[in-house]
Each structure stands twice: as C-alpha cells, then as structure tokens.
Amino acid sequence: MAPSQSESDRARLAAVAKGDQKAFSQLYDRLSGPLYSLALRMLGDAAEAPDALQDVFLQIWRRASAYDPAQSSVFSWAVLMTRSRVIDRLRARGRRSRVVVYQPGECNIHEAISPDASTEESAADTVGKNDEAARVRSILNQLPSDQREAIELAFFSDLTHHEIAQRLNQPLGTIKARIRRGLLRLKERIAV
Amino acid sequence: MIPEELQDQAALYALGALDPAETAVFEKALSDDASLRTLVRELRDASAALTHSVPLEIPPPELKRRILSSIALEKQEGSVAVSRKTSGIPVWLPWAIAALLLIFCGVLAVDRLTLRRELTDIVAADALAKMTIVTLTSPTPGHESSKVAVAWQPDQQSGMITVSGMEPAGPGRDYQLWAVDANHPDPINAGIIHIDPNGTARVRFRPDQKAMQIKAFAISLEREGGVPKREGPIVMIGNA
Numbered sequence: 276m277a278p279s280q281s282e283s284d285r286a287r288l289a290a291v292a293k294g295d296q297k298a299f300s301q302l303y304d305r306l307s308g309p310l311y312s313l314a315l316r317m318l319g320d321a322a323e324a325p326d327a328l329q330d331v332f333l334q335i336w337r338r339a340s341a342y343d344p345a346q347s348s349v350f351s352w353a354v355l356m357t358r359s360r361v362i363d364r365l366r367a368r369g370r371r372s373r374v375v376v377y378q379p380g381e382c383n384i385h386e387a388i389s390p391d392a393s394t395e396e397s398a399a400d401t402v403g404k405n406d407e408a409a410r411v412r413s414i415l416n417q418l419p420s421d422q423r424e425a426i427e428l429a430f431f432s433d434l435t436h437h438e439i440a441q442r443l444n445q446p447l448g449t450i451k452a453r454i455r456r457g458l459l460r461l462k463e464r465i466a467v
Numbered sequence: 468m469i470p471e472e473l474q475d476q477a478a479l480y481a482l483g484a485l486d487p488a489e490t491a492v493f494e495k496a497l498s499d500d501a502s503l504r505t506l507v508r509e510l511r512d513a514s515a516a517l518t519h520s521v522p523l524e525i526p527p528p529e530l531k532r533r534i535l536s537s538i539a540l541e542k543q544e545g546s547v548a549v550s551r552k553t554s555g556i557p558v559w560l561p562w563a564i565a566a567l568l569l570i571f572c573g574v575l576a577v578d579r580l581t582l583r584r585e586l587t588d589i590v591a592a593d594a595l596a597k598m599t600i601v602t603l604t605s606p607t608p609g610h611e612s613s614k615v616a617v618a619w620q621p622d623q624q625s626g627m628i629t630v631s632g633m634e635p636a637g638p639g640r641d642y643q644l645w646a647v648d649a650n651h652p653d654p655i656n657a658g659i660i661h662i663d664p665n666g667t668a669r670v671r672f673r674p675d676q677k678a679m680q681i682k683a684f685a686i687s688l689e690r691e692g693g694v695p696k697r698e699g700p701i702v703m704i705g706n707a
Contacts, residue, residue, distance in 0.1 A: 294542060296535065303531055311526040313518045325530045329537075336538045347508055351515035358483060411519040429482040430517045436484045451475040458478040462513035 284349035292339035310357045317361045317431055330360045362433045414464045422457030425450055481510035597622055601684050603705035615703050617684045630668040643689045649680035659693045681707045
C-alpha cells in the first residue's frame with residue numbers, strides 16, 4: 276500500500292533533518308505552491324512573497340530535526356512557520372495585513388496554475404493538490420458566513436480575537452463562539 | 468470532555484489569535500492536559516487546511532534554485548566548521564567550558580533566589596510599615612468586654628476590622644463602622660459590622676470616601692441596614 280501524503284512528508288522531513296538535499300527538494304515541490312499562495316495572500320505583495328518563502332524553507336532546512344509529529348502534521352508545521360515569518364514581515368512594515376476575504380467562485384484554480392511552471396512536481400501531485408483545494412473550499416463554503424468570516428480574519432491576518440471583535444463590531448463572546456464552532460466543524464468535515 | 472471555554476481558547480490558539488498573555492496562560496493548561504493537546508493538534512491541522520482555500524500561485528522558478536544554493540552553501544560551511552573544530556581543539560575543551568558555564572549558571576540561580584527572597588521581605592516590611600493598627604475601646608459602660616482592632620492601609624484605602632466578645636446589635640439594629648478623617652467634617656461610613664452569635668466578626672472594609680488623614684475609627688449602633696450619616700450612640704472608639 277502506498278504511504279499517505281502525510282507519511283511521505285514525515286519521511287522526507289526526517290531525511291532533511293539528516294541533511295538530505297534531494298528530500299528537501301521534493302518537500303519544496305510539494306509545499307511551495309500552497310505556502311507561497313498563503314504568503315502572497317497575507318502580504319498582498321508579489322515582490323515580498325518570494326523572500327518570505329525563502330525564509331520559510333531555510334528555516335525548514337535548519338529546524339527539521341525540531342519537528343514534533345505529536346504537535347502537528349508537516350504541512351501544518353510549515354503553514355505555522357509561514358504565518359509566523361509573514362507576520363514578522365508585516366510587523367516590520369509597521370502595518371497590518373490587508374485582508375481579502377475570499378469570495379466563492381472568484382478564481383478558477385485551473386487558471387491559477389501556470390502551465391510553464393518549472394517545478395518538478397508530478398502531474399498526479401498537482402491533480403491531488405487541486406482536488407484537496409476544491410474540497411477545502413467546498414467545506415468552507417458550507418460554513419455559515421459569519422463563522423467563515425471570523426476564521427478567515429484570524430487565519431489570514433495578524434489580528435487577535437479582541438481586534439477581530441472590534442473590526443466586525445461584535446461582542447467578544449460572539450466572535451469566540453463563531454471561531455470555535457466554525458473550526459470544530461471544519462475539523463470534523465476535513466477529517467472525513 | 469473539554470470545557471467550552473477551553474475549546475474557545477484552543478481554537479483561538481490554533482489560529483494564532485490569542486494575545487501573548489493569553490497564549491502563555493493557555494500553554495500552561497496545554498502542558499497539563501493530553502486531550503487538550505490532541506484537540507489543538509486537530510484544530511491546527513484544520514486551520515492549516517485553510518491555506519488550500521487560497522487560489523494556488525506558483526513561486527518564481529528561480530526561487531527554488533536560490534534556496535537550494537543557499538542550503539548547499541550552508542551545508543558546506545557547516546562541514547568546514549565541523550572539520551575546523553575537530554582538528555585543533557582538544558575534545559574535552561567544549562565539555563569543560565560547558566561545565567564551567569553550568570556552575571556559573573547555578574551560582575547565578577542561587578543569587579537570584581536570594582535576591583528575590585530579600586525583595587519579598589522588603590515589600591512585606593514596607594507594607595507593614597505603612598499599616599496603621601487602632602484598638603477601639605468603649606467610651607461608656609456596657610461594652611467593656613469587647614475587643615476591637617482595626618488594621619488600616621492608607622495606600623490601599625482599605626482595612627480589616629476584627630471583633631471579639633461583643634454582643635450582637637439586636638433586632639432592627641446594626642453596628643456601623645466610621646472613619647474620622649481630618650479632611651471631612653463628618654465621619655465617613657466604612658460599612659456595617661455583623662457580629663456572629665459567638666460575638667465575633669472579621670470584616671474587610673473600604674470607606675465610602677477617600678480618607679488620607681484618619682484620626683480615629685468608631686463603631687455606632689444604628690438602625691438596621693445602616694445610615695449615611697451617624698445618628699446612633701458611639702459604642703467603641705479608638706484614636707489612630
């Protein structure tokens with residue numbers, strides 16, 4: 276039986292921790308697209324996003340041995356690292372992230388993938404990624420809009436829940452409940 | 468079952484939406500609770516999936532080459548540094564330095580503890596020095612066996628009254644504490660003192676108005692529920 280994506284990621288990261296550059300290259304091919312998209316979305320700046328991504332992958336190279344599978348998947352670990360590096364940059368810039376709330380149907384994911392992309396990613400990987408992206412979007416679209424809005428604000432910006440409550444002009448308790456319910460629902464549906 | 472409030476915190480933590488102080492408190496709870504750690508891991512994975520909701524963009528092709536060159540260089544520098552380290556330096560030297568540092572850290576830790584203890588003593592002594600203790604006695608016959616003491620902290624504007632051997636006020640009556648302050652023409656109400664059936668009371672009080680120059684504390688016998696301005700007879704009084 277073929278290993279799951281998550282198991283493959285762990286195996287690659289374990290190899291990276293031992294200094295395996297080929298495993299690092301494979302991990303880059305697998306993660307760079309989503310992480311770059313995230314950095315771009317949070318920074319809103321195509322000139323800065325590559326530098327942020329470089330910081331992230333150098334950190335992955337240096338800290339691979341510190342990864343703890345009990346705390347998160349490799350993908351979540353890399354996403355956390357990306358958010359952290361991007362937030363550092365946003366703070367250094369002295370301004371908050373420009374938050375763009377995703378509108379369903381605003382982008383065709385097939386068009387978003389450059390046909391001449393020079394990564395070594397396989398076609399099967401790309402198809403798999405697109406399937407996963409479509410599934411997550413579909414799950415997100417099924418969430419009540421107020422829950423989705425609160426979660427997206429928390430995830431794509433450098434805002435605390437107090438600031439989110441202020442921005443959405445809602446009581447703090449309401450925001451906490453929306454985020455909890457939305458994220459728990461997301462967890463249940465993604466796990467299926 | 469994880470309480471809802473902790474689930475709220477877990478969701479916010481997974482999204483990085485807690486402020487630094489809340490994060491520190493939550494991480495303490497996290498270190499003590501395995502089921503909470505599992506929930507955080509699952510919520511973290513769920514929140515990371517939000518990344519897939521962003522339209523996929525491909526990084527510039529030269530970026531991968533740049534990163535691979537950087538790590539190759541780092542690896543090379545790392546091996547050079549290791550070979551340099553292992554060539555001329557005695558093997559025991561790093562261990563000796565580490566041991567010395569460890570001893571030094573131990574000395575610093577003991578020193579820090581001592582200083583902290585001294586600081587605590589100074590703070591406690593300072594609080595005591597600022598505290599005023601007043602003993603109240605009965606100006607008229609009838610309450611000679613009562614023992615009443617007030618500990619007053621002007622900087623906190625609060626105090627503690629301790630009563631023993633005092634008869635309860637009786638039906639429709641209450642004892643009321645007053646602070647006599649040089650800056651106020653009338654005594655300041657400091658609250659009702661309920662005496663239990665054993666004749667004792669221990670009440671923390673805070674006068675209605677700021678009292679910076681207290682001359683005396685007094686207890687009067689008033690109507691049940693107390694009065695804004697003293698009406699009844701003074702049963703206990705003591706100068707500050």
